[in-house]
Structures are given as C-alpha cells and as structure tokens.
Amino acid sequence: MKLTLEALGSHLRQGKPAPAYLVSGDEDLLVGEAADAIRAAARAAGYGEREVHFPERVADWADIAASAGSMSLFGDRRVLEIRFSGKAGKEGGAALARLIETAGDDTLLLVITPRLEAAVQATAWVKAIEARGAWLPVWEVGRAGLEPTADALALLAARVEGNLLAAQQEIEKLRLLVPAGRLDAAAVMGAVVHSARYDVFALGEAVVTGDAVRAARVVAGLRGEGVEPTLVLWSLVRELRNMWSLRRGDDPARRPGPRLPPAQLAALERARPRAARLPFARLASRALRADRMIKGRLAGDPWDEMLLLCAEFCGTRLRGT
Numbered sequence: 001m002k003l004t005l006e007a008l009g010s011h012l013r014q015g016k017p018a019p020a021y022l023v024s025g026d027e028d029l030l031v032g033e034a035a036d037a038i039r040a041a042a043r044a045a046g047y048g049e050r051e052v053h054f055p056e057r058v059a060d061w062a063d064i065a066a067s068a069g070s071m072s073l074f075g076d077r078r079v080l081e082i083r084f085s086g087k088a089g090k091e092g093g094a095a096l097a098r099l100i101e102t103a104g105d106d107t108l109l110l111v112i113t114p115r116l117e118a119a120v121q122a123t124a125w126v127k128a129i130e131a132r133g134a135w136l137p138v139w140e141v142g143r144a145g146l147e148p149t150a151d152a153l154a155l156l157a158a159r160v161e162g163n164l165l166a167a168q169q170e171i172e173k174l175r176l177l178v179p180a181g182r183l184d185a186a187a188v189m190g191a192v193v194h195s196a197r198y199d200v201f202a203l204g205e206a207v208v209t210g211d212a213v214r215a216a217r218v219v220a221g222l223r224g225e226g227v228e229p230t231l232v233l234w235s236l237v238r239e240l241r242n243m244w245s246l247r248r249g250d251d252p253a254r255r256p257g258p259r260l261p262p263a264q265l266a267a268l269e270r271a272r273p274r275a276a277r278l279p280f281a282r283l284a285s286r287a288l289r290a291d292r293m294i295k296g297r298l299a300g301d302p303w304d305e306m307l308l309l310c311a312e313f314c315g316t317r318l319r320g321t
Contacts, residue, residue: 287309
C-alpha cells in the first residue's frame with residue numbers, strides 16, 4: 001500500500017504494524033518524524049531491538065543478508081533499519097527483495113531513502129514493499145500562497161515550536177480557512193492549535209538556561225511521545241559535560257568533535273556564571289542512578305529521576321532526595 005503522512009498515524013494505531021516500510025523523501029525532518037512513529041509502533045508491538053545498516057558497497061548487502069538470517073542475541077523481535085541512497089543496484093535490489101519476503105513476526109524491515117526517481121519507483125523491491133508493507137513518499141513542503149506578516153510568522157513558529165510536520169499541517173489548514181494574500185497574527189491565532197514538538201535538543205537548551213518549568217514540560221512531552229529514555233539521558237549528560245567544561249574555563253568553541261551551532265555556543269557562554277554554582281557531583285550521581293534504572297540495575301522510574309536531575313540542573317534545591 002502507499003501511505004501519506006496524514007494517514008500514517010491512523011494506520012499505526014490499527015494494531016499490528018506491517019512487516020515492511022519504505023520512507024522516502026528529501027524533507028529530512030518529516031522523514032525522521034515518520035520513521036520515529038513507525039519505530040514507536042514497532043516497540044509497542046514487541047520489537048525490542050533495533051539494528052541499523054548504511055550499505056554503500058556491494059559487499060554490504062551480503063553482510064545485511066547474513067545479519068538478517070542470524071538469530072537475535074536474546075531471541076527478541078527486532079527492527080531491521082536500512083538507510084541508503086535509494087539506488088540499490090542489482091545486488092541490493094535482490095537482497096531487499098529477499099528481506100521483504102522474509103520480514104514478518106520476528107523482523108520488521110524499515111527502509112529509509114531520499115526521494116526516489118521514477119525509474120527506482122518501478123523496481124521490483126519497491127513494488128514488493130508496496131505489496132507486503134507500506135511505502136510512504138514524503139513530498140517537499142511547497143509554498144502556500146499566503147503573505148504572512150512578521151507577527152504572524154513569529155506566532156506560528158512559537159505555536160508549533162520546531163515541529164515541521166505540524167507547521168505543514170497548520171499551513172495547509174490556513175490555506176483552507178484564510179483567503180490567499182495577507183496573513184496576520186489574528187488569523188493564525190484563530191486557526192492554529194498548540195502543537196509544540198518536544199525534542200532532546202530543546203531539553204538541553206532548557207537545562208543550560210536554567211528554565212526548570214520548560215525542562216519539565218519537555219521531559220513530559222518526550223515521555224508521551226515514546227522517546228527512548230537513553231536518548232533523553234544522553235542529552236542531559238552532554239549538557240552536563242559542556243557545563244563542566246565551562247567551569248574549568250574551557251572555550252566551548254574549541255572543544256573536540258563536531259562544532260556547536262552559534263546559538264548553542266552563545267547560550268553556553270551566557271550560562272558560564274551558572275556553571276560555577278552547579279553541584280556537579282550530585283548531578284553526576286543522579287545521572288548514574290537514571291542510567292542504572294534504564295538498564296534495570298536499580299529499582300525506580302528513570303523518567304522521575306531525570307525530572308529530578310533537570311530540576312537540580314536548573315538550580316532548584318530539592319529536599320529529602
């Protein structure tokens with residue numbers, strides 16, 4: 001079958017996921033959100049493991065086939081995720097056809113590619129996914145025929161808070177509700193619902209700036225969206241390390257690894273006075289407790305522990321904990 005972004009949610013809520021999915025498109029955020037939704041549905045259906053492959057050479061397809069044919073280390077059901085350019089070639093196409101045929105109760109196949117050319121759309125492996133599973137082509141976000149004022153743009157951005165999928169949906173709604181032409185803040189206020197997307201980067205920004213209320217709201221949103229607690233803890237520990245570097249007098253712009261965006265560098269620089277006052281030993285202890293809870297080595301709810309970590313990271317003093 002062929003799915004749209006609008007139909008994906010209802011499809012996944014029907015219960016058992018399809019054995020195979022293809023998500024293709026050049027809108028990275030929309031593709032990522034669609035893949036996140038499929039992974040969440042797979043986890044809810046009992047696919048506890050995830051294996052990701054990035055085939056680039058002919059030999060890589062043989063490795064994927066061998067891995068797919070082996071039993072899971074713990075005998076768990078798993079998501080086999082394959083990300084590539086979309087041009088599989090003869091060997092890749094044959095390997096994908098076999099994987100699609102064998103996908104089912106033990107393995108859910110998730111293929112993610114850029115936008116597929118017409119010739120690729122007609123290949124046997126794409127047709128096989130349509131026959132046994134679902135293909136979700138994600139189209140580019142086009143112009144809406146509206147001329148928004150600066151206030152309207154600011155309000156729309158604040159209401160959808162980084163959620164490109166929600167922004168696209170709200171713009172489509174505005175096209176139906178508002179005549180083409182000038183779009184002011186009043187029209188946006190009347191038509192746009194609050195649909196802020198909570199992500200781990202927003203959480204990092206909240207704890208760095210010391211915004212405890214926003215941090216708690218983002219954690220609750222991430223939990224509600226089914227985000228893995230490991231990823232949430234990673235974000236908090238990353239910012240804890242960044243703040244520790246500030247306390248030592250390091251320049252975050254010169255840190256090893258990927259260069260931080262200018263906005264994040266500016267936020268860290270503004271947080272330098274806070275870094276001198278943070279109880280790093282206590283924060284590290286909380287992070288360790290949350291990690292052990294996630295791994296099942298310590299009784300407790302890791303989400304609750306991460307909320308406490310956020311509160312103390314933001315400067316809130318806790319009693320009796």
